[in-house]
Amino acid sequence: MTEQHSKSLYTKPVFEPMLNKQWIGLGIAYGSYRDNESPDKKSVSSEQDILEDMTILTTNHGISWNLIRMYAADPASEQVLKTIKKHNLPVQVMQGAWLSSTQSDTENEQQISEVIRLANEYKDIVVSVNLGNEIFVDWSAHKLELSDIPQYLNWVKKVKAAVDVPVTLADDYNFWNKPWSQEIAQALDYIVLHAYAMWNSQALENAVPWTEKTYHDIAALHPNKQIVLGESGWATSSVRSNGDEGLIIGEANEEAQKTFFNAYRQWLKDNRIVSFYFQAFDEKWKGGEDKPDAIAEKNWGVFNSDRTPKLVVETASK
Template identity: 85%
Template sequence: MTKQNSKSLYSKPVFDPMIDEEWIGLGIAYGSYRDGESPDKKSVSSEQDILEDMTILTTNSAVTWNLIRMYAADPASEQVLKTIKKHKLPVKVMQGAWLSSTQTAEQNEKQISEVIRLANDYKDIIVSVNLGNEIFVDWSAHKFEVSDIPKYLKWVKKVKSAVDVPVTLADDYNFWNKPWSQEVAQALDYIVLHAYAMWNSQALEHAVPWTEKTYHDIKALHPNKQVALGESGWATSSVSSNGDESLIIGEASEKAQKIFFDAYRHWLKENRIVSFYFEAFDEKWKGGEDMPDSIAEKNWGVFRSDRTPKLAVEVATK
C-alpha cells in the first residue's frame, strides 16, 4: 500500500472486505471448538463439524456472515482454512496470531511465523492479519508492558513486509485511549477496537449509544486510521457472583441479546463499519470447563453450542 495523506486514509478504508464486489464487512468471531474441545486440549475440530458451522453462518435464513475472525495461528485455525478452501466456501477470514506475555519468546515467534505462512498459503481466503488480542489493555491476563512496545513493533514490521493484506492489532478501548497507543496505531494499517457495553455496566437501552460514542472517541484520537470493531456483543446468561460479572447490570437473556444485536447491526450497516460480532457459537470451555454453563463467558454466541439458533438469529432482520 502506498503512503497517502491523512484525509485520503480517513475517507478510503484500508480494510474493506468484499466478495464479488459485494461488501461483507459485518463479520463474526468464530471458534470451531465443540463441547469437550478446547485450545488447552489442542483440539482440532473435524472437517464435517466445520463445514456444518460454515453452512450455518452463510445460509442462515435470518442473518448470514461471509467474514469470520479467528484468533490463533494454529492447527485448529488451519483446519478451518483448509475446509473453506476445499469446499470453495464464500467465507473470508481475519486471521489472528495469539501473542501473550505468558508464552515463551519461541511460542510468540512461532505464532508470527505461522500467521505469515497461513496468510500466504491461503491468499484467497485471509483478507487481514491481526497480531494479538487484548495484549496491552491493563486488565488483560496476558498483557505486555509498555516497555514491550518496541518488540511488538518489530513483529508488525516483519509481518507487514511478508504478507499482502492489512495488518492490525485488536485491543480494548481502554488501550486505544492511552497516549502510548499512538505509536502502535501509526505502525498498523488500521485499528481493531473492542467495546463491550455489557462489561462496562451499561443498561440495554444505553448499550448502542455507549458503543457509538466509544467508537467515535477512538476515531477522534486516531484521526488518520480506519477503526474497525473487533468485538462487541451481549451475553444471554450471567452469574453476578462470578468475579467480573458483578459489573453486568444489563439483562442477560436471549430477548435482550436480540434487542442489542438488531440495533447494533443496524448502526454498523448504516455507517458501513467493518466489524466482528462476538460471537458465533457458545463455547463451553471458556471461563473454565469446571465452571457452570450459566456464566457469561460461555454464553456470548448467537447460536448455542449445539448449533441451534438463539432468538437473535431466529427472527433478526437483515
C-alpha cells in the same frame, strides 16, 4: 453531524472486505471448538463439523456472515482454512496470531511465523492479519509490558513485509485511549477496537449509544486510522457472583441479545463500519471448564454450542 464525527466515519478505509463485488463487512468472531474441545486440549475440530458451521453462518436463518475472525495461528485455525478452501466456501477470514506474556519468546515467534505462512498459503481466504488480542490493555491476563512495545513493532514490521494484506492489532478501548497507543497505531494499517457495553455497566437502552460514543472517541484520538469494531456483543446468561460479572447491570437473556444485536447491526450497516460481532457459537471451555454453564463467558454466541439458533437468528429467518 459534528466535524469530529464526520472525520471518524469517513477516514479512508484500508480494510474493505468484499466478496463477488459485495461488501461483507458485518463479520463475526468464530471458534470451531465444540463441547469437550478447547485450545488447552489442542483440539482440532473435524472437517464435517467445520463445514456444518460454515453452512450455518453463510446460508441459514435470514442473517448470513461471509467474514469471520479467528484468533490463533494454530492447527485448529488451519483446519478451518483448509475446509473453506477444499469446499470453495464463500468465507473470508481475518486471521490472528495469539501473542501472550504467558507464552515463551519462542512460542510468540512461532505464532508470527505461522500467521505469515497461513496468510500466504491461503491468499484467497485470508484478507487481514491481526497480531494479538487484548495484549496491552491493563486488565488483560496475558498483557505485554510497555517495555515490549519495541519487540511488538518489530513483529508488525516483519509481518507487513511478508504478507499482502492489511495488518492490525485488536485491543480494548481502554488501551486505544492511552497516549502509548499512538506509536503502535501509526505502525498498523488500521485499528481493531473492542467495546463491550455490557462489561462496562451499561443498561440495554444505552448500549448502542455508549458503543457509538466510544467508537467516535477512539476515532478522534486516531484521526488518520480506520477503526474496525473487533468485538462487541451481548451475553445471554450471567452469574453476578462470578468475578467481574458483578459489573453487568443489563439483562442477560436472549431477548436482550436480540434487541442489542439488531440495533447495533443497523448502526454498523448505516455507517459502513467493518466489524466482527462477538460471537458465532457459545463455547463451554471459556471461563474455565470447571465453571457453571451459566456464566457470561460461555454465552456470547448467537447460536448455542449445539448449533441450535438463539432467538436473534431464529426470529430473523421468519
